Amino acid sequence: MSMRPGRRHFLRITGAIATAAMVGGPVEAQRRRGTMRELEAAVRATVGEGPIVEGRVTVEIPALVENGNAVPLTVRVESPMSADDHVRAIHVFSEKNPRPSIVSFHLGPRAGRAEISTRIRLVDTQTVVAVAETSDGRRWSGRTDVVVTLAACLEDA
Amino acid sequence: MRTRTLVKVPATARRGEVVEIKVLVSHPMETGFRRDRTGGAIPVDIIRRFECRYDGDTVFAADFHPAVAANPFLAFTTVATTSGTITFEWVGDNGFAHRESAEIQVE
Amino acid sequence: MSWRHGLAAALVLPIAALADAPAPGDRRSGYETMSPALRAMQDDDVANPGMLWVLDGEALWSTRAGAADRACADCHGDAAESMRGVAARHPTFDPRSAAPIALDQRIERCRVEQQGAAPSAPESHDRLALTAFVAHQSRGLALGPFDDPRLRPFVDAGRASFHQRQGQLDLSCADCHDRHPGRRLAGNVIPEGHPTGYPIYRLEWQTVGSLDRRLRGCLAGMRATVPAPGAPELTELAAYLAWRARGMTIETPAVRP
Numbered sequence: 150m151s152m153r154p155g156r157r158h159f160l161r162i163t164g165a166i167a168t169a170a171m172v173g174g175p176v177e178a179q180r181r182r183g184t185m186r187e188l189e190a191a192v193r194a195t196v197g198e199g200p201i202v203e204g205r206v207t208v209e210i211p212a213l214v215e216n217g218n219a220v221p222l223t224v225r226v227e228s229p230m231s232a233d234d235h236v237r238a239i240h241v242f243s244e245k246n247p248r249p250s251i252v253s254f255h256l257g258p259r260a261g262r263a264e265i266s267t268r269i270r271l272v273d274t275q276t277v278v279a280v281a282e283t284s285d286g287r288r289w290s291g292r293t294d295v296v297v298t299l300a301a302c303l304e305d306a
Numbered sequence: 307m308r309t310r311t312l313v314k315v316p317a318t319a320r321r322g323e324v325v326e327i328k329v330l331v332s333h334p335m336e337t338g339f340r341r342d343r344t345g346g347a348i349p350v351d352i353i354r355r356f357e358c359r360y361d362g363d364t365v366f367a368a369d370f371h372p373a374v375a376a377n378p379f380l381a382f383t384t385v386a387t388t389s390g391t392i393t394f395e396w397v398g399d400n401g402f403a404h405r406e407s408a409e410i411q412v413e
Numbered sequence: 414m415s416w417r418h419g420l421a422a423a424l425v426l427p428i429a430a431l432a433d434a435p436a437p438g439d440r441r442s443g444y445e446t447m448s449p450a451l452r453a454m455q456d457d458d459v460a461n462p463g464m465l466w467v468l469d470g471e472a473l474w475s476t477r478a479g480a481a482d483r484a485c486a487d488c489h490g491d492a493a494e495s496m497r498g499v500a501a502r503h504p505t506f507d508p509r510s511a512a513p514i515a516l517d518q519r520i521e522r523c524r525v526e527q528q529g530a531a532p533s534a535p536e537s538h539d540r541l542a543l544t545a546f547v548a549h550q551s552r553g554l555a556l557g558p559f560d561d562p563r564l565r566p567f568v569d570a571g572r573a574s575f576h577q578r579q580g581q582l583d584l585s586c587a588d589c590h591d592r593h594p595g596r597r598l599a600g601n602v603i604p605e606g607h608p609t610g611y612p613i614y615r616l617e618w619q620t621v622g623s624l625d626r627r628l629r630g631c632l633a634g635m636r637a638t639v640p641a642p643g644a645p646e647l648t649e650l651a652a653y654l655a656w657r658a659r660g661m662t663i664e665t666p667a668v669r670p
Contacts, residue, residue: 211450215601215670216616219375221450243373247339251373254382259365261324261385267368268375270337298600298670310468314459328457332465334619376619377462 184244185276191249192280195240196288201280206239206291208279217297219268224254226263226281226289236263238282245275271297309333313394315408319386327358327366328381331396331404337372353378353398361390370398386412440661443604443669446595451616455668463545463614463666466621470546473539480529485543488527492550500548500663501556504652506563512645513567513652517544517623535642541621545612548665556609557659564652571653574646580637586650601670606631607658608651610667617670624651 192201209223226236235258241251254265263281271277278292314328331353338350350372358366365384384392393407444452454460475486489495500516507514514522517535520543524530533540559568575586589598590606597603611624618626625647632639640646 211448213448213450215448215451218619219454219616221454246373248371248373250371252371253369255364255367255369256382257365259360259363259385259387260383262383264383265368266379266381268379270373270375308469308472310465312459312464312468328459330459330462330465332462332469377465379460379462381460 181244188242188244188249188276188278191242192240192278195242195250195253196280196282199288201288201290203290205289206279206281208241208277208291208293210277210293210295212296214271214295214297217271217273220271220295220297221266222269222277223264223266224279224291226283228263228283230258230261230263232258233284235284236260236281237284239263239265240280240282241269242278242280243269243271243275244277245273246271251277271295273297309402309404311394311404311406313406313408315392315410317409318411318413321386321388321412323386324383325386325410326381326383327392328379329356329358329394329406330377330379332377333396333398333402335370335372335374335376335378339372351399351402353396353402355397356380357395358382358384359393359395360384361388386410388412440607440658441594441605442607442609442661442664442667444610444664444667446602446604447668447670451668451670455610455664461614461666461668463612463621463668466542466545466612466614467549467666469538470542470544470549473543474546478528478530479524481527483528485523485528492547496547496550498551498554500551500665501554502559504564504567504648504655506561506567508563513564513648515624515643515648515651516548517541518643518648520544520547536623536626541612541623544623545621545666548611548663551663552665554663555660556655556663559652559656559659564656567649567652568656569653571649571651571656574650575653580632580635582635584635586631606654607661608654609658609661610664610669612665613667613669615669621666624654 205227207225209225211221214220222241224239224241226239228234228236230236236256238253238255240253242249243251251269252267256263274296276292276294278290281289283289310332312330316325319325333353334351335353336348336351338348340348342348352372352374353370356368356370356378357364366382368380370378389410389412391407391409393405396402396404444455458464473485474492475484477484486492503516503519504513517540521533521540525532578585586606589603594603594605608624611627612621613627614621625642628647628650629639629642
């Protein structure tokens with residue numbers, strides 16, 4: 150990668166400490182309001198205006214994430230997945246990644262279940278939001294907070 | 307690497323059964339945010355779209371952004387309807403296109 | 414707070430009895446300290462990205478190459494038989510160089526001398542893929558026993574360097590991997606440091622890499638001199654680590670954070 154070995158290690162370890170010192174502080178709170186606004190804007194750009202109801206959507210990410218490069222994610226939507234009542238799409242968004250959109254899934258009654266697993270990149274501890282669009286034109290959302298561990302001792306030599 | 311994929315589809319299923327499909331494809335999913343050793347930006351190079359067709363009909367699709375992990379993995383479901391071919395297609399930047407298929411026997 | 418302090422804070426915790434390597438039977442692979450999600454990723458062959466390299470190695474195994482236009486399979490037949498157990502005895506003593514030879518170096522020798530192929534770099538894709546494929550044939554087998562007396566001096570040299578304090582932090586491998594396994598270093602669990610899964614798919618690398626690469630990473634983290642890939646010092650360290658892990662189960666391709 151770009152940085153010198155050692156240097157990166159330094160950043161990771163001080164980063165971990167700095168983060169620990171900051172959690173819950175007013176600066177962090179301010180920053181998170183900003184990042185959540187960006188997430189919101191990305192959601193609107195994808196699904197348009199109109200109500201999004203919290204519920205039916207479960208975003209599952211393991212409690213412990215050892216490396217943000219491949220975070221296991223499962224999204225699930227409560228739905229009969231029948232011809233006239235099913236999930237059409239599920240969009241997943243990140244609060245703090247450089248770009249909020251992560252992935253979109255398109256499905257229908259032939260999926261049988263609205264449950265999909267994949268692996269995603271998360272740059273930091275943050276909130277992940279999923280928005281589902283159902284066949285009746287309604288939107289549902291779910292979210293989870295993820296703690297991403299900063300890796301140790303691992304510069305590319 | 308030459309593109310490699312791993313695909314898991316049950317060989318047989320009962321009609322109407324919801325079966326799980328898993329697919330893994332080799333691809334670096336270069337985000338466009340990384341820099342090389344000389345500090346130059348490494349251009350974005352990702353898979354953009356995945357589609358699964360069952361007997362010709364699209365039953366599942368995904369749009370990927372750079373935040374999908376390298377060597378993308380997906381697990382999803384489909385209802386076993388008829389015996390036939392399930393195809394998988396990945397399309398991305400720089401002309402990337404790869405197809406794979408699997409047979410399913412439905413009783 | 415400086416980097417030194419960060420590390421010191423992680424390590425200057427009650428110094429457990431200055432133990433040597435964990436006793437056989439009492440050793441834990443890095444697999445065991447991973448989260449259930451990462452273990453599941455390693456266990457499921459369709460979810461484990463390392464299997465993509467194994468698959469590629471399998472294709473290379475039966476592809477004719479080099480000036481001799483021969484495939485590995487032309488001489489070695491079915492790898493499931495001929496290569497089973499081979500990874501379990503590498504690094505092995507190589508009479509020709511009178512030194513230990515690692516599995517990827519042994520494969521490279523066949524590529525160059527038997528196939529007449531152009532030499533490949535240690536972390537090159539094909540070398541990793543072939544090594545992953547060959548090592549995968551030993552998955553589930555026990556490592557070792559590494560009891561060849563000719564290997565002994567090299568294992569001893571590797572042990573000495575494992576215990577040698579080095580680099581700007583004045584740490585030894587043993588400080589972390591013998592004395593503090595299970596402790597967290599900036600959030601990461603320090604493993605016992607066993608070479609049971611190589612080549613591994615490492616999430617941090619987002620690709621497959623060799624044990625050499627892993628060792629060079631730890632050395633760089635210690636701010637010690639980092640030998641070139643394939644350097645004899647690294648093979649000695651690898652020989653010691655393999656001996657230290659004797660009896661443990663081969664996992665190739667393992668997944669690690």
